[in-house]
Amino acid sequence: MNTVHHGAPLYHLDFFGITTITFNLANVLMITIASAIVFLIAVISTRRLAMKPTGMQNFFEWVMDFVKNIINSTMDWKDGGRFHILGITIIMYVFVSNMLGLPFSITYKGDLWWKSPTADPVVTLTLATLVVALSHYYGVKLKGFSSYGKEFFKPFWFMFPIKIIEEFANTLTLGLRLYGNIYAGEILLTLLSGTLASTVGGAFAAIVPMLAWQGFSVFVGAIQAFIFCMLTMVYLSHKVSSDH
Amino acid sequence: MLTNSLVLGAAEAHGSNFNGGDIAFQLIMFLILMALLKKFAWGPLMGIMKQREDHIANEINSAEQSRTEAHQLVEEQRNLLKEARTEAQGLIENAKKQGDLQREEIIALARTEAERLKESAKLEIDQQKEKAVAAIREQVASLSVLIASKVIEKELSVEDQEKLINEYIQEGGR
Numbered sequence: 001m002n003t004v005h006h007g008a009p010l011y012h013l014d015f016f017g018i019t020t021i022t023f024n025l026a027n028v029l030m031i032t033i034a035s036a037i038v039f040l041i042a043v044i045s046t047r048r049l050a051m052k053p054t055g056m057q058n059f060f061e062w063v064m065d066f067v068k069n070i071i072n073s074t075m076d077w078k079d080g081g082r083f084h085i086l087g088i089t090i091i092m093y094v095f096v097s098n099m100l101g102l103p104f105s106i107t108y109k110g111d112l113w114w115k116s117p118t119a120d121p122v123v124t125l126t127l128a129t130l131v132v133a134l135s136h137y138y139g140v141k142l143k144g145f146s147s148y149g150k151e152f153f154k155p156f157w158f159m160f161p162i163k164i165i166e167e168f169a170n171t172l173t174l175g176l177r178l179y180g181n182i183y184a185g186e187i188l189l190t191l192l193s194g195t196l197a198s199t200v201g202g203a204f205a206a207i208v209p210m211l212a213w214q215g216f217s218v219f220v221g222a223i224q225a226f227i228f229c230m231l232t233m234v235y236l237s238h239k240v241s242s243d244h
Numbered sequence: 245m246l247t248n249s250l251v252l253g254a255a256e257a258h259g260s261n262f263n264g265g266d267i268a269f270q271l272i273m274f275l276i277l278m279a280l281l282k283k284f285a286w287g288p289l290m291g292i293m294k295q296r297e298d299h300i301a302n303e304i305n306s307a308e309q310s311r312t313e314a315h316q317l318v319e320e321q322r323n324l325l326k327e328a329r330t331e332a333q334g335l336i337e338n339a340k341k342q343g344d345l346q347r348e349e350i351i352a353l354a355r356t357e358a359e360r361l362k363e364s365a366k367l368e369i370d371q372q373k374e375k376a377v378a379a380i381r382e383q384v385a386s387l388s389v390l391i392a393s394k395v396i397e398k399e400l401s402v403e404d405q406e407k408l409i410n411e412y413i414q415e416g417g418r
Contacts, residue, residue, distance in 0.1 A: 013265060023265030031270055035277045042285035049292045051299060060285060061293065085286045089278040117270075122263060126270040 009111040030117040034097045041092065067091060070230055075237035079142065083236055086134070090127070091229040094118060094178065098221030101186045102214055118224075119183040121176065128175030131232045132167065139239030148239070174231055181224050185217040385409060 009025040045056035053061055067087040071080035101116030117123045139148045152163045192206045192213065388409045393402070 011265070021265045021268075022263040023269065024263070027266045028269050031266075031273050035273050038277060039280050039284075042281050046285045046288050049288055051292065051296050057289075060289060064286070064289060064293075085278060085282045088286060089274070089281050092281075093274065093277060120266070122266045123270050126267045127274065130271060130274065 007111045009108075009113065024120070024122070026111065026113045026115065027117055027120055027123060029113060030097070030100060030115060031123065034093060034100055034117055037096050037100075038089075038092045041096075063092065064088060067229065070226075071233050074230075074233045075241045079240045080233065080237065082138075083233065087229050087233060090131075090232055091225050094127075094228050095222060095225035097123075098182050098224060099218065101182065102189070102217050102221070105186065105190060115186060116182050118178055119186050121179045121183075124179040125171070125175035127178075127228075128171045131174065131235060132171045135235045135239040136167075138236060142240050151239070170235055174228065174235075178224050178228055181220050185213070185220060188213055189217070381413065385413060388413070 008027075011023040011025050013021045013023060041056075042060065045060035047056075049057060064084070067084060068077075071077065071083060071087060074080070097116050097118040099116075101114070101119055104114065105112060106114035136148075139151070152160050189210070192210050385406070389402070389406055392405050392409060396405075
């Protein structure tokens with residue numbers, strides 16, 4: 001099992017002597033790379049804007065339409081229009097992040113440097129918490145504090161504890177679903193390439209399942225990005241829409 | 245001490261260290277990415293999509309407008325054609341009527357002229373006849389006087405003779 005579990009390049013920042021903040025430098029690197037790729041895609045696709053869209057502009061407009069459809073399927077565009085850019089960022093960032101770990105992984109001095117940033121629960125739970133926090137913020141902002149608070153006692157007052165638990169459960173499931181899918185995919189890829197392919201015969205034997213699993217992981221990564229975006233909009237709509 | 249286990253507690257395996265670095269970095273990067281996307285991709289694209297929408301709406305409107313305009317023009321042309329046709333019809337009718345009238349007039353004029361000419365000719369003829377008759381009568385009277393005076397030389401005075409002959413001629417001229 002040692003071949004599967006690599007270390008993480010940790011960096012400890014002394015925070016004014018109060019506490020020590022730990023950075024996983026691999027996460028920092030991969031988050032930066034994923035963000036840079038998304039940003040590059042966005043810049044390239046909007047470099048030459050035209051009334052008649054071509055090439056990358058078409059692609060980006062398709063993404064925008066796709067997210068718009070997701071939002072429209074969960075809430076009114078009048079409420080949901082403000083989340084359009086959030087949805088676009090989430091779906092592109094998560095998708096690119098999921099794809100990053102597929103082609104290879106890089107370990108240096110026993111530390112795992114190149115991987116999917118979404119294969120780390122810290123990253124996915126951060127995103128999930130951000131989404132849930134945003135849902136509460138917009139719930140208060142758009143509906144007022146009293147009607148936001150009343151939502152916790154509907155349909156019966158004794159549902160209150162369950163509603164509270166639901167919020168935490170939402171956060172956890174949203175983050176851990178993404179993490180679990182991507183992490184499991186990477187684990188299997190590492191196993192295939194590391195354990196099975198340690199001999200020449202094993203390498204040949206590993207080619208077919210590697211290809212199959214990579215293809216499947218592309219599919220899973222796309223689906224997970226879609227699900228993450230979809231659930232984000234669902235949670236937001238629960239808090240924002242008045243008809244729920 | 246590192247993430248040597250598959251369990252979810254991997255994040256807590258960092259010991260007493262607070263792994264807020266990744267969280268903070270992820271949050272900040274995500275917010276920055278969102279702001280950048282909004283500024284460089286979402287804003288311009290929304291603008292151009294809106295522009296396209298407007299453009300299409302305008303095109304549809306103008307197409308609709310030109311269609312109605314064309315329809316109106318065709319209607320107008322048709323009306324004009326109809327008008328022109330009725331006008332031409334009227335003109336022809338008028339001309340025909342005018343021609344008829346003119347013919348009638350000319351004929352009437354010619355007829356009266358002819359009548360007038362005939363009348364004057366007749367008058368002339370009558371005058372000439374009368375003149376001739378008067379001349380002949382005079383001639384005859386003087387000739388008869390001459391003859392009579394030749395025949396009955398002195399029996400009758402010239403005045404008596406003339407009176408007598410005039411009586412005879414009057415009778416004979418009837």
